[in-house]
Amino acid sequence: MKGNPFVRYAAALIGGIVLYVYHPDWILVPQVALLLGLGMLLWGVRQTRGKLVKPIQIASGLGGLLLLMALGWGISYQHTARNQSDNLVHLTDTLRAYEGVIAAQPEERAKTFRVELAVRRGKWTSQAGEKWQPLSGRVIVYLDKAGQSMPHYGEVWLVTGSPRPIDPPLNPGEFDYKQYLSYRNIYHQQYLRPYERTVLSVDPPSRITGIATRVNRWADRVFTHQVSNRAEYGIVNAMILGVRDDLDTELYRAYAAAGAVHVLSVSGLHVGILFLVLTFLLSFLIKRPRGKLLMAFLQLLILWFYALVTGFSPPVLRSAAMFTLLIVANASGRQQQFINSLAASAFFILCFDPYALFSAGFQLSYLAVGGIGAWQSPLYQSITFRYKLADKIWELTAVALVAQLITFPLGVFYFHQFPTYFLLANPIVIVMSNILLPLAMTTLAFSWVPYLNDLLGWLLEKTAWLLNYAVMQTGALPGAAWDGLWISQLAMVLIYVVIFCGAALLITRNRAYLWATSLAALFVAGLTIWDDFEQANQQRLAVHFLPHRTAVSLTHGHQSTILTDLEATDTRSFDFYLKNTFGQWGVSELTTIRASQTKSVADTIPNHLACYQTRAYTLWVWRGKTVLLVNQLGGASHWKLPAVVDYLIIRRNALRTWNQLDGRVVARHIIFDDSNKTPLTDKLLADANELGIACYSVRQMGAYVADME
Incomplete structure (x- = not known):
């Protein structure tokens, strides 16, 4: 120190x-x-x-x-935008319209364009009347793609209507999108039809960023022309430009299972690969007069050109700044420590953007680079090989081992999975990335040269195909991904204590590190055993938030039964809204009952659950509790129900007025799921407040979870 x-x-x-x-x-x-x-x-x-x-x-x-x-x-x-007095979060009146400029490169989604608007002024009704007044803040706008061309950075929009605050996570364990955007000083979002916005002019907030976005679009056109196959184009586009819209779902899952999903997002890894390749290719300059300075100049030129090609993606900007300091420190000729230079880059980046600290990319990049710089060389030198090829494979394996060791607790904490075959996949991915990234940059540099550009494009496509093939084969192996892993922040910190103290023990042989490692490992084991004990004894009913859908689950131990009208093919919605909940609860056996079934489902339900289902309702009896899901309340049919139902779940707009329940259902708890229309639910909640009826809406209050232990 x-x-x-x-x-x-x-x-x-x-x-x-x-x-x-x-x-x-x-x-x-x-x-x-x-x-x-x-x-x-x-x-x-x-x-x-x-x-x-x-x-x-x-x-x-x-x-x-x-x-x-x-x-x-x-x-x-x-740097916290909500501390500004004119920010959107402080607006108490209804905003009728506002003017904003596109402050980041727009993204294309399946049905919308995702646009980040920096608000300049707004119009609302106040005591002084209705007039335009200064207003600040950022809004994520989703613009319907129907008949619309891609928006451009710097467009000034006039938007009608008012953005709404971003919702917090409404299910246990769900990704906290609100907190993620708050670290970027974004607190509002809005969905727009084309007629709700007007393009007034073009006034880019930053000329440099404007140039970067144009270079990014040019690079996209080059790759579109040179790489004809969709799968290979998708990989090149993701790795170089940071656009993953063209990636096939199965291909993405294969990369995740192989532990190589990090190569699909432009990040510090890519900047690091370019840095290492450039260091290797330009190393001959070191022995020449002023060779170090020339080498540093060329490295900086190419690294920042790559940052320009990515459209100045924030992760690449941070990593380019990090390696810039490392290159300058090395070129200065002064005695310098790698860890000190790395810490200096983090210091200056955080002075410019303190919220970068809470970015998973920032944390993983610095951990990986620091770990490789400190531990890869001793690990590599601990084993020697006679043959050059074996020695090179071991060098790459040592990099993969150190990077995986130093980042796996953070990776499990954020992404809840561990790639089983990372030792097999990562050396291949590292080698192929070391070829593909410089080749892609060369393709861009010589895109204007006839015949040579076709040759480079062909080589780039074949390299991307080979990378895809290797990853697909690895991801298809049995047990390729250890999924559903959950650790708390405390457990993650303790695991890092074990890693760092264990490394210090091996290096210093100091007995104090042995005690620290052992104590931290005991705490981790105790936390794991306690969590497993609680999960094995859990009993809970949950009405989950699922947009415009029903999802009701009954969980006992590591088993859960869920009734839902979510299509079996809609894995994206399940993964985003429900998967993390069951992962956090340690559910390893999930039984699904489709709400569309109208006949007996005795063949699909567990033995401990009694179920009676008709078109009008579904009645569950589970562990002495009754759960009634109502689909419709019309008609005069006689319902065979208990005198009092423990949980009444209203779905599909079945309840219009509270009088409909009179003489039909008496319930201790009443819950509205999100298959009901929001205006109708809001009206019923307001009426319930006047009538003194206790009820719950998952849209307004988040998932309803009742522990039955």
């Missing part, structure tokens, strides 16, 4: 950022840190003034770190 000062500086800055994000109201803490740090720093300077040999001043060092912590808090406050 003594020779790596920026490690301490970055840690102090990160401490201030984390303090603000989790406790923004603790304003007294950074104020005290600022005053105390300034006092300690000045006292240390006064103590050493006039001395020829200046002793190490611990007080001055601590004072400086306290100042950096206060700086981290202040930067985070300054």
